[in-house]
Amino acid sequence: MKQLILDADKCTSCLQCELACSLEHEGLFAPAYSRIKVFEFEHGKRNIPYTCTQCDEAWCLHACPTNAIAINLELGTKYVIEDLCVGCKVCTLACPYGTINYNAKSGKVTKCNLCSGDPKCADACPTGAIVYADPQELTV
Amino acid sequence: MTWHGKVLIADLSANTVRTEPLNQAWADEYLGGRGLATRYLTEMMNPKADALSPENVLIFATGPMTGTMASTSGRYCVVTKGPLTNAIACSNSGGKFGAELKYAGYDLLICTGKAVKPVYLLIEDGNAQLMPADDLWGTTVWHTEEFLKEKHKDPQIKVASIGVAGEQGVKYACVVNDLHRAAGRSGVGAVMGSKHLKAVAVRGTVGVPCANPERVMAVTKETHQLLKDSDGRRELTEFGTNAMIDSMHAFGGLPTNNFLKMTFEGSKNINPEAMKTPNENGHTNLITNKACFGCTIACGRIAHIDKQHWSVRNRENYHHASGGLEYETAYAFGPVVGVDDIDALTFAGYLMNEHGMDPISFGVTLAAAMELYELGILTNEHTDGVPLNFGNAEALTIMAEKTGKQEGFGKELGLGSKLLCEKYGRPELAMVVKGQEFAGYDSRALQGMGLGYATSNRGACHLKHDVFAEDMADQSGDGKAVPCKNSQDQIAMIDSTGLCLFTTSAWDTDAFQRQIAAACGDDWTREKLLESGERTWNLERLFNLHAGLTAADDTLPPRLLETPAPEGVAKGKVCELDKMLPEYYSLRGWTDTGIPTQETLSRLSLNEHAV
Amino acid sequence: MSDAHLDSEEGSLQITLSLGSGLLSKVDESYRDTSQTLAISEGITIDSVLNRLGLPSNMAVLVILNDALVQPSQFALQALTNGDRLSVMPPIHAG
Incomplete structure (x- = not known):
């Protein structure tokens, strides 16, 4: 199954991924709402892109009291059903990685859904630090 | 339309902030950024006013593309009257600050007057307030940025600030954002200091609207591809701007020893190849390249200084990585002062960022001082006992620090080449136009x-x-x-x-x-x-x-x-x-x-x- | 500085070749040095040296021969001679 493969060694922290993500999901350029984040360490020595790993054992899903997080079996994603989400934030506490977050604008949580199979962050990345591929098919 | 239509005005004399609508007619004539800020400046100040007086106006301007997905969309300009030139100053910077200002809901930030006591401006999503900065005054750029992120418990805050050089009116003090990007030239940092404005700290989640996402994305993809396919871009990514130093040396246009010479044999010790070749201790100067906001080129260099080098041997606070040599910094700490010690050059670059000074003007001013020294006009009595001969790497780092902290002979170097050379009776030795020092050509x-x-x-x-x-x-x-x-x-x-x-x-x-x-x-x-x-x-x-x-x-x-x-x-x-x-x-x-x-x-x- | 290259195009004359850092990854491995002496034969042109280095023929380079700039139109015409100093550099642009 395809997944996002993140390579910190290639990341320059240009944030094209965050721009693409926010445009796709929020309709505007606002990295603050991006589902993928780049973290910078030591004056930019290390730049690390980071987003939901789509855990097999998804604690966000199990924690949700309204069944607002569902599994897309084809893509392996765990996605938020906005109509069911009541913004209680329990999932944000359950997630050990901090990759599901409360969006104050909508009053609901947001997380990466791999753009339903066409992740815009990977498309926007100029250096190959974010690649959408099946790791078992990668020769490297 | 990618404007918010809002201008934030900080009246430092009155200790108030207010928002005004963007003058759309001017945006239609001048586009944004440099042009639009120039239009505001001409409206808001008398060009004859002293650059370091409260009458000067300091403008931070984004452009219509700032914060969008266009490649290199992180730029902003600082436009004001420059103390180095007594002419209009327009200093452009990358990093992440410019986009953050736009994301906070403002197209331009205009600072007028002068605060009674040191302040910093905190901007968060359409709200702005002036805060006391007494405890930041007298500290470095690097401390200021770290302190503000800590104080406001938000590592995502972006900071543009000045060091002691800006506070004390070094003629070529700059505004540094994101630790090692700078609105570098003409002394815009000294204007900020004269207004008692230590820093602008911004956090923005409002974003930038995109009226026509399909069309914008189509053009964005196409222009990204043009950059991706370009040889010139590839060279910038791979080598940074410093690839130029070999060419300028071979060509014979590389200003050396205050423009007395035009080639520099030592350039091979500070060129991109030297940056990535391990030294005798096994230390490699260059770590990686780094992008400004939105940039698919990533010409910036991240480097570190050899911990065993004399300049930082006992100074662990300089052992971390930070911004490395680019062509102009390599020129200004290298050929023009005759120095080819790559660690000394890198350290001088750190000091410029930490204390907030323009490397080009500092280097060329030091070069003028070195020529005055070699002519016997300046002596060890003037220079705190430091021999200012061309090629003295120790003089470079000592004087960079003294100027940054405004100590001893550093106060004279802070005048810039023009005033320094006038003071010692040799104005023709100042390698400047309108008081501003030459770049490396x-x-x-x-x-x-x-x-x-x-x-x-x-x-x-x-x-x-x-x-x-x-x-x-x-x-x-x-x-x-x-x-x-x-x-x-x-x-x-x-x-x-x-x-x-x-x-x-x-x-x-x-x-x-x-x-x-x-x-x-x-x-x-x-x-x-x-x-x-x-x-x-x-x-x-x-x-x-x-x-x-x-x-x-x-x-x-x-x-x-x-x-x-x-x-x-x-x-x-x-x-x-x-x-x-x-x-x-x-x-x-x-x-x-x-x-x-x-x-x-x-x-x-x-x-x-x-x- | 590396020793004179001995290869099939070796000649009795020697020139000094300087290469810009930016070109090192683009020339053949045996020429990856910023400064080297090159053995050439009489009458060899700049074009043939660039070719021998392995630089793509359409690549823009700045060529300086004994402190004189050589325009690209002259690359195929300009012959080299013993003791020449040849610099091949990336083109110059804003930095």
Whole structure:
């Protein structure tokens, strides 16, 4: 199954991924709402892109009291059903990685859904630090 | 439309902030960024006012493309009257601060007056407040940024600040954002210091609207691809701007020892190859390359200093990684002062960022001091006992630190080359135009560069024109006025977009036009864009004329006009400015004393700004 | 500085070749040095040296021969001679 493969060694922290993500999901350029984040360490020595790993054992899903997080079996994603989400934030506490977050604008949580199979962050990345591929098919 | 339509005005004298609607008519004439800020500046201040007085106005301006997904969309400009030049200053910076300002809901930030006590400006999503900065005053840029992120418990806050150099009026103090990017030139940091404004801290989640996402994305993808496929871009990514140092040395246009020489054998010790080659301790200077916001080029270098090097051996606070050598820093700490110790150069770069100073002006000022020292005019008594010979790497780092902290002879170096050389009776040794120091190109070898330097509205600058191709093709002044004038207008336009000049490695004016039309509307034709650039150039000129500058300021030091090039491809040549300048004035539609004619003013709708 | 290259194009004459850092990854491995002496035969042109280095023929380079700039149109015409100093550099642009 395809997944996002993140390579910190290639990341320059240009944030094209965050721009693409926010445009796709929020309709505007606002990295603050991006589902993928780049973290910078030591004056930019290390730049690390980071987003939901789509855990097999998804604690966000199990924690949700309204069944607002569902599994897309084809893509392996765990996605938020906005109509069911009541913004209680329990999932944000359950997630050990901090990759599901409360969006104050909508009053609901947001997380990466791999753009339903066409992740815009990977498309926007100029250096190959974010690649959408099946790791078992990668020769490297 | 990618504007918020909001200008934040911080009245430092009154200790208040307010929001005003963006003057859309001006945005339509000047595009944004550099041009729009120039229009605001001419409206809000008397050009004759002292640059370090409360009457000066300090503007941080984004462009219409700032914060969008266009490549290099992180740029902002600081526009004010510069204390180094007493002319208009326009300093452009990358990093992440500019985009964050836009994301906080503001297109421009305008600071007026002077705070009674030190303050910093905190901006969060449409809210702004002035906060006391007494505990930050006297501290470094690096401390200030860390302190503000800690205080406000938000590592995502972006900070633009000044160091002690800016507080104490070093003529070439800069505004540093994101630790190692800077609005570097003309002393904009000293203006900030004169206003008692220590820092601007911004957090923005409002974002930038995108009216037509499909079209914007289509153009964005296409222009990203142009950059991806460009050889020039590839070179910037792989080697950074410092790839130039080998070329300029071979060409014989690399200013060395305060422009006494034009080649520097030591350049092989500070070039991109040296940056990535391990030294005898196994230490490699370069760590990685790094992008500014939105940039798919990533020309920035992240480096570190050898922990065993004498400059930092017992100073662990400089053992971390930070911004590394670029061409202009390599030139300003290298050839122009005769130093080729890569760790010393890198350390000097750290000190510039930490204390907030322009490397070019510092390096060239030190070079002038070194020449004065070698002539016996300055002695160890003046220089705190430090021998200021060309090539003394220790003198470079000691003086960088003394200037940053404004101690001892550093106070004199903080004057800049012009005032320093005047003070010691040798004004001709100052390698400046309008008081601002030259970048790393000798205009005896690059004639069009000489014309660009002489006519640049902010004093000597290599980034306001692009005549490189013509200067490579022939070493005379013939035919340089046209490309100089045209590229000045084009770059004034680019600086007004919020995008980076280095994209011209792949983008022509049409490539900019497609992006701006998609974001701002189809009335932005190629012609309208270039006309807005020309209008900006002329308005800057008019500001300077009102400030008291004249055609006599459009000149170069005698070393470039009278002393034949000692070596290189242009050996025996001087800069033919006297030939190029009249042609340039005429092309611009200016009188032979450099004043825009009535006809030119009317054509550019600048009548109200007539001298 | 590396020793004179001995290869099939070796000749009795020697020139000094300087290469810009930016070109090192683009020339053939045996020439990856910023400064080297090169053995050439009489009458060899700049074009043939660039070719021998392995630089793509359409690549823009700045060529300086004994402190004089050589325009690209002259690359195929300009012959080299013993003791020449040849610099091949990346083109110059804003930095």
